[in-house]
Amino acid sequence: MNAGLIRKIRVALLLLFVFVVVGLLIYSRIMAYSLAPTLEPADFSKYAWYEVPFYYLWDYISHAWICLLFAFTAAGLVYEFTPKEVITKYMGSGKVTGYAIGAGLAPFFTVCSCTMVPLFAGILYTGAGIGPAITFLLMAPAANILTILITGEFLSWEIAGVRIIVSLITAVLAGVIISKTSWGKTIEKEHQISQGTSTAQQTIEIVKPPLDERLISALKFGGFLAKQILPYFIVGLIVVGYVTAYIPETVVESYLTGITGVLLASVIGGPLYTPTLVEIVLGRSLLQLGMSKAALLSWLMGQPYDIPNMVAVSRITRWRVVLNYAFVAWVCSVSFGLLYGLIIGSL
Amino acid sequence: MFFSHLPRRINMKEVKVEVIGPEPACVRCQTAKKVVEKATEKLKQTGLAIKVEKVNIISKEIIGKYGVLVSPTIAINGVVRVMGRVPSEEEIGKLIKHAAEKGV
Numbered sequence: 056m057n058a059g060l061i062r063k064i065r066v067a068l069l070l071l072f073v074f075v076v077v078g079l080l081i082y083s084r085i086m087a088y089s090l091a092p093t094l095e096p097a098d099f100s101k102y103a104w105y106e107v108p109f110y111y112l113w114d115y116i117s118h119a120w121i122c123l124l125f126a127f128t129a130a131g132l133v134y135e136f137t138p139k140e141v142i143t144k145y146m147g148s149g150k151v152t153g154y155a156i157g158a159g160l161a162p163f164f165t166v167c168s169c170t171m172v173p174l175f176a177g178i179l180y181t182g183a184g185i186g187p188a189i190t191f192l193l194m195a196p197a198a199n200i201l202t203i204l205i206t207g208e209f210l211s212w213e214i215a216g217v218r219i220i221v222s223l224i225t226a227v228l229a230g231v232i233i234s235k236t237s238w239g240k241t242i243e244k245e246h247q248i249s250q251g252t253s254t255a256q257q258t259i260e261i262v263k264p265p266l267d268e269r270l271i272s273a274l275k276f277g278g279f280l281a282k283q284i285l286p287y288f289i290v291g292l293i294v295v296g297y298v299t300a301y302i303p304e305t306v307v308e309s310y311l312t313g314i315t316g317v318l319l320a321s322v323i324g325g326p327l328y329t330p331t332l333v334e335i336v337l338g339r340s341l342l343q344l345g346m347s348k349a350a351l352l353s354w355l356m357g358q359p360y361d362i363p364n365m366v367a368v369s370r371i372t373r374w375r376v377v378l379n380y381a382f383v384a385w386v387c388s389v390s391f392g393l394l395y396g397l398i399i400g401s402l
Numbered sequence: 403m404f405f406s407h408l409p410r411r412i413n414m415k416e417v418k419v420e421v422i423g424p425e426p427a428c429v430r431c432q433t434a435k436k437v438v439e440k441a442t443e444k445l446k447q448t449g450l451a452i453k454v455e456k457v458n459i460i461s462k463e464i465i466g467k468y469g470v471l472v473s474p475t476i477a478i479n480g481v482v483r484v485m486g487r488v489p490s491e492e493e494i495g496k497l498i499k500h501a502a503e504k505g506v
Binding site: 134135139140142143144146164170172173174176177178180181246259260261262264268272275276279283371 | 429459466472482486490493497
């Protein structure tokens with residue numbers, strides 16, 4: 056057999072796998088099979104304490120595997136096939152383009168958190184400035200493909216949509232505010248490289264491997280993400296299982312509703328935030344236990360407080376910037392939570 | 403080094419391979435570096451002179467030279483060839499050979 060034919064067969068097999076994964080998702084939709092877990096908090100009362108994690112994990116894994124498989128496959132494919140040169144080419148070309156790329160395109164690159172800080176630094180140094188850099192930093196965890204899919208499937212597509220829009224506004228706002236301050240400008244000047252990016256473009260000649268290798272690399276990356284995230288996700292699930300089983304509804308109903316609920320959710324959602332999808336699962340349980348949707352939105356907007364990222368960013372820009380963007384993000388999370396609650400009537 | 407006693411071919415300049423990623427290196431950057439090292443190991447035995455360097459992505463020098471990069475990035479003789487993915491050993495081998503013959 057010649058090499059060309061082998062490649063074609065490999066492409067066909069890999070595409071078949073992708074279609075099967077998509078097909079599973081569509082099939083479950085048609086058959087109205089819930090991809091989110093089905094246990095209600097009340098169901099836990101019949102289990103002993105040591106049984107709780109098993110039932111909870113089983114409930115999640117038996118229902119959510121299709122959704123998780125799809126999410127990781129999709130994340131791998133999107134990451135592999137988004138042209139990364141675009142960011143290098145256009146990032147230096149002006150403020151508006153900078154914000155647009157920072158908010159709209161960059162999130163696709165950052166399903167893996169290790170790429171976030173380098174990109175932040177890159178955007179800051181190449182002349183797009185501190186505004187787009189911060190927009191990117193705040194937007195990336197909220198709008199990456201994995202988070203959107205899981206929020207949509209486990210919670211609701213409404214809240215996933217609202218989360219994207221609200222995060223976008225917050226991210227741009229924080230970026231614009233910080234870029235207007237005098238210390239923000241000082242930091243920007245300090246870091247800017249004067250020569251611009253004109254020389255940079257000449258030294259980039261990306262090679263594109265053949266389609267079968269790209270597909271393999273996409274699936275490998277999906278697998279890599281799963282390996283990075285799933286262990287934390289499973290540990291998170293066990294903890295959430297206990298929270299769901301043992302926190303009485305009255306506590307959640309009295310503390311996580313109304314204006315107090317939004318405030319409290321925005322404060323505890325922050326430090327608990329980990330970029331591992333656990334915030335979605337915990338949010339879902341609290342929603343079942345009676346948390347208001349308004350508080351849920353504030354809860355999900357905790358991404359600016361991702362502590363490892365804050366530390367890494369502060370090394371580049373010092374703490375002032377970090378504390379300020381966190382403050383803007385917190386104000387936004389509270390205001391949008393309240394606003395959302397008023398609009399949908401679930402405060 | 404170990405292979406320095408082997409005769410070098412004339413007209414073959416040293417190929418410089420930069421593996422660009424954050425410090426401390428992320429998991430995928432470490433994998434990328436291992437792949438590059440494996441590939442160069444084999445090529446060195448054929449008499450090619452190759453220098454592999456691990457470079458920090460968050461430095462003004464690198465960003466000034468290449469622009470905004472997605473890690474892991476691999477640059478050969480000062481030209482970015484691979485960005486945001488881990489290439490196969492075979493692919494890197496080909497790229498280095500190409501650079502040794504044509505300069506880029």
